[in-house]
Amino acid sequence: MGLWLLQAACLVTSLLKCAGAVRVTMRQHSLDVVQGNSVMLPCSFFTMSPLSRLNIVWTKTPLSDPRSPSQVIVYDHGQAIESPVLMGRVAFLDVPWRADIILNGTHTSDAGMYRCVVSNPPEAGGPGVGEVTLSVFAPPSLPLCLWEGDASAGGSVTLSCAVQEAVPVPEMRWEKLEPEEMSLPINMDGTLKGTLSIENVSSQNSGLYRCTVSNTLGTQCCYIRLHVYSSLGPSPGVLQGALLSLTMTLVLLALSALLLWLRHSVRMSWWQGEEDGCYNKIRYTPSLIRRTFV
Numbered sequence: 001m002g003l004w005l006l007q008a009a010c011l012v013t014s015l016l017k018c019a020g021a022v023r024v025t026m027r028q029h030s031l032d033v034v035q036g037n038s039v040m041l042p043c044s045f046f047t048m049s050p051l052s053r054l055n056i057v058w059t060k061t062p063l064s065d066p067r068s069p070s071q072v073i074v075y076d077h078g079q080a081i082e083s084p085v086l087m088g089r090v091a092f093l094d095v096p097w098r099a100d101i102i103l104n105g106t107h108t109s110d111a112g113m114y115r116c117v118v119s120n121p122p123e124a125g126g127p128g129v130g131e132v133t134l135s136v137f138a139p140p141s142l143p144l145c146l147w148e149g150d151a152s153a154g155g156s157v158t159l160s161c162a163v164q165e166a167v168p169v170p171e172m173r174w175e176k177l178e179p180e181e182m183s184l185p186i187n188m189d190g191t192l193k194g195t196l197s198i199e200n201v202s203s204q205n206s207g208l209y210r211c212t213v214s215n216t217l218g219t220q221c222c223y224i225r226l227h228v229y230s231s232l233g234p235s236p237g238v239l240q241g242a243l244l245s246l247t248m249t250l251v252l253l254a255l256s257a258l259l260l261w262l263r264h265s266v267r268m269s270w271w272q273g274e275e276d277g278c279y280n281k282i283r284y285t286p287s288l289i290r291r292t293f294v
Contacts, residue, residue, distance in 0.1 A: 022047045022118050024099075024128030033106050034217065035138035035167075043099035043116035043130050049123050051096045053077070057117045058101055060110075063133075072114065073101055103134075108165050111136040139218030140166035145211050146224070150201075153230050157201050161211030161222060162193040170215040178208040201228045 023046045033039040041058070058072040073090050074081045080092050086103070093100040099116050111134055119127035141164045149157035161172060172194035174184040186194045198205055206228045212221050 021125035022120050022123050022128040024116060024118050024130040026116070026130035026132050028132060030133045030135070032135045032137065035106055035108055035136055037106060038102060038104045039106060039134065040093065040100055040102050041114055041116075041132055041134065043101070043118070043132075045099055045118040045120075045128055047118075047120040047123055049120050051120065053121045054096050055119045055121075055127075056092075056095065056099045058099075059115045059117070060112045061115070062112045066113075069115070075099070106136050108136045108138050108167055110134065111167075136167065137217055138165050138167045140170045140213040140215060140220045142220050143211055143213045143222040145209075145222035147226060151226065151228055153202055153228060155201055157198045157205070157226065157228075159196040159198070159209060159211075159224060159226070160189075160193065161195070161213065163213050163220070164192070166192060166213065166215050168215050170213045172211065172213050175210050175212070176207055177210055180207075184209075203228050203230070 025044045025046075027042040027044060031039055031041065043056075043058075047054075054075065056075040058074070059069045060072050061069040070085070071083050072086060073083060073092065075092060075095050078096075080095065082088075082090055089104045091102055093102055099118055103110060113131055113133050116130045116132075117127050118129075143161050143163045145159065145161050147157055147159045149155060151157055159174065161174065163170065169191045172186055172188070174186050174194065174196040176182050176184060184196055186196055188194050194211070196209075206226055208223060208225050210221055210223050212219060214220075
């Protein structure tokens with residue numbers, strides 16, 4: 001009889017301890033959202049104590065850096081306090097009855113593991129804890145196409161294509177569109193940049209190239225035109241310099257010819273004036289002489 005009573009007492013004590021602990025239930029353990037949309041992070045809890053001292057803390061840990069959790073939002077003594085980083089984008093939905101939060105205008109940087117921690121003194125035991133993983137998908141941003149290297153015949157050229165964000169990881173491909181269309185091998189430099197290396201370039205490599213970046217949410221493209229010139233002839237820069245020099249020379253020659261013409265015209269006018277004066281003097285002299293003898 002005494003043993004039975006002891007076992008019953010232990011059972012009651014165990015039930016009281018369980019009833020006194022805050023229990024947290026996560027209705028979902030993983031969520032997906034497209035960048036820019038809103039998402040609700042669910043967190044339900046059960047407590048036997050009044051809610052006057054209820055405390056809820058949401059934190060986020062980036063999947064790439066599990067050692068750097070950050071605070072998302074806190075509910076304490078009837079007030080909600082948002083993280084400055086998420087100010088205006090995060091809020092509780094039905095506090096204090098539930099610990100659900102909503103995250104608006106999601107960014108790819110919002111992805112990570114979110115933890116809901118609920119305590120309600122004077123409940124016995126530690127706080128209740130639940131976790132949910134959030135993935136934020138995004139279509140590729142507009143890629144940037146660049147080239148570098150020696151574009152003269154026999155040189156080497158590298159075409160690069162890069163995007164700032166794309167989730168899931170995008171597929172990249174390089175194609176030559178003109179004068180003939182062909183797919184080209186690509187070397188990936190990480191997950192958001194792809195390069196195309198062309199060795200010993202020739203005039204056949206000149207043309208229009210396109211980089212296409214795509215994932216399940218969308219596709220973006222960028223273009224670049226490559227001009228390959230012969231190393232035996234002058235480069236486009238030299239040709240431009242020569243053309244500019246020729247133009248300046250012609251302008252100077254035209255100005256010189258204009259100055260010579262003007263100088264010649266002034267000189268001819270002066271000589272003509274001198275000759276006219278002498279002629280008048282000779283013409284009127286005989287008449288003056290005749291009048292003298294008359």
